[in-house]
Amino acid sequence: MKITVVGTGYVGLSNALLFAKQHQVTALDVDKKRVEQINQKISPISDSCIQNYLLETSLEATTSAKKAYQHAKLIIIATPTNYDPETNYFDTSSIEAVIDDIQKVNPKALMIVKSTVPVGYTKEISKKLKLKNLIFSPEFLREGQALQDNLYPSRIIVGEKSKRAEKIAKLYLKATVEKNAVLLCVDSTEAEAIKLFSN
Numbered sequence: 001m002k003i004t005v006v007g008t009g010y011v012g013l014s015n016a017l018l019f020a021k022q023h024q025v026t027a028l029d030v031d032k033k034r035v036e037q038i039n040q041k042i043s044p045i046s047d048s049c050i051q052n053y054l055l056e057t058s059l060e061a062t063t064s065a066k067k068a069y070q071h072a073k074l075i076i077i078a079t080p081t082n083y084d085p086e087t088n089y090f091d092t093s094s095i096e097a098v099i100d101d102i103q104k105v106n107p108k109a110l111m112i113v114k115s116t117v118p119v120g121y122t123k124e125i126s127k128k129l130k131l132k133n134l135i136f137s138p139e140f141l142r143e144g145q146a147l148q149d150n151l152y153p154s155r156i157i158v159g160e161k162s163k164r165a166e167k168i169a170k171l172y173l174k175a176t177v178e179k180n181a182v183l184l185c186v187d188s189t190e191a192e193a194i195k196l197f198s199n
Contacts (some may be wrong), residue, residue: 002026004072004109006098008034008061009141010045011114012078013184014146017050018175020057027061028068035061069105074171078114078139090118092125097192099129107133114170116195122159122188135160136188137168138195150175154184159191 001023005016008029018025023153032061033042038061043051043132079094095115102109113122113136122136136159141149156172158165165185173181186194 002075003074003076004028004068005076006080007066007094008038008044009078009080010047010050010143010146011141012039012076012152013043013045013050014047014141014150015076015078015114015139016059017053017057017147018150018172020053020059022175023074025029025039025057025059026068026072027059028063028065029065032063034148040099043144045097047074047146048137049145049151053077053147065101066105069102069109072106072109072113074168075102075106076112076114076122081115081117087162090121092117092121095097096125099125099131099134103129109133110164110168112137117192119192119196121192129136135168136191138191138198139170140195140198151177153181157182157184157186157191157194159186161185161187 001142003023004026005012006028008027016025019025027038037044041054042053043054064097077095079098081090081092083090126134138157156169167185178188
């Protein structure tokens, strides 16, 4: 399967490498230096597990959205959504910009949001943009051990109750080292709340 991961911070890069051994994965980032480092098999993040996996996989990184989105079946969005204590809100503008670009290039691709978002965000943005292919799936990763946490998860949560959500959960489980993680397909709002309470 062709998978694209948007954002190469610790969440995005660990998700990209999780799937890179079994799938054709492209990592997209606006930072040219990060893209060059990944293509040179140098981790832009201090994480020994990520560095080792980079050497073992054929992960390709690019700054070209068109190249990254074309023909992708699954697009994982892991862009920054920094919390602003003044407005008491997460800045989700990077997610919306990515969704907008995807709609122009590959509107049928299934989009998985891994970024932290406010409770109710997925339903709200799906309704606003008339999307039927956006799913929230929280991550529970520690900086410096992000790939390790992806390879050995205690739970995999997908914010939708559907057959495709079950397929996504199983896709993640298949890519892990240990296959005993709890799989939960719950309402998107519940998944968003689980993520916020776990932070």
